[in-house]
Amino acid sequence: VQLQASGGGLLQAGGSLRLSCAASGRTFSSYNMGWFRQAPGKEREFVAAINWSGVITYYADSVKGRFTISRDNAKNTVYLQMNSLKPEDTAVYYCAASRRAAGSKLVNEYDDWGQGTQVTVSS
Numbered sequence: 001v002q003l004q005a006s007g008g009g010l011l012q013a014g015g016s017l018r019l020s021c022a023a024s025g026r027t028f029s030s031y032n033m034g035w036f037r038q039a040p041g042k043e044r045e046f047v048a049a050i051n052w053s054g055v056i057t058y059y060a061d062s063v064k065g066r067f068t069i070s071r072d073n074a075k076n077t078v079y080l081q082m083n084s085l086k087p088e089d090t091a092v093y094y095c096a097a098s099r100r101a102a103g104s105k106l107v108n109e110y111d112d113w114g115q116g117t118q119v120t121v122s123s
Contacts (some may be wrong), residue, residue, distance in 0.1 A: 002024040004006060004021065004022045004114055004122060005021045005095045008118045008119045008120075010122070011122070012122050014084060015085050016070065018081045019095075022076060022079045023077065032050070032104075034050075036096060037094065040089060044107050046107075047060055048069040050071055052102065054070060054073070056102060063082075069081075085121045087123045089119060090122075093118075096111075097113075098111055
């Protein structure tokens with residue numbers, strides 16, 4: 001599946017942003033999806049994941065309670081609503097698709113990746 005992430009931007013701490021990831025193909029609903037992020041000089045890290053139906057979600061401790069992952073299979077899109085943003089949330093955010101078990105936090109368990117969208121949070 002091909003993925004296209006969008007919605008990044010520059011904003012102040014405490015603000016909100018919603019990222020979108022549009023998928024091509026008719027098999028989107030069979031994929032478990034995830035969001036990862038990568039800050040300069042750091043490894044790519046897990047942010048959130050959602051199972052194929054949208055019923056089960058998973059979050060990194062650092063974003064739990066502030067970020068919400070959701071999906072609309074009719075629109076082939078997965079979202080990441082980010083609230084109460086902090087400067088340490090600054091990173092390039094990537095969406096990814098996996099045919100493996102939902103909720104994986106491992107980069108190498110995702111099969112397809114979007115190009116990334118930059119989120120910059122100023123203090």
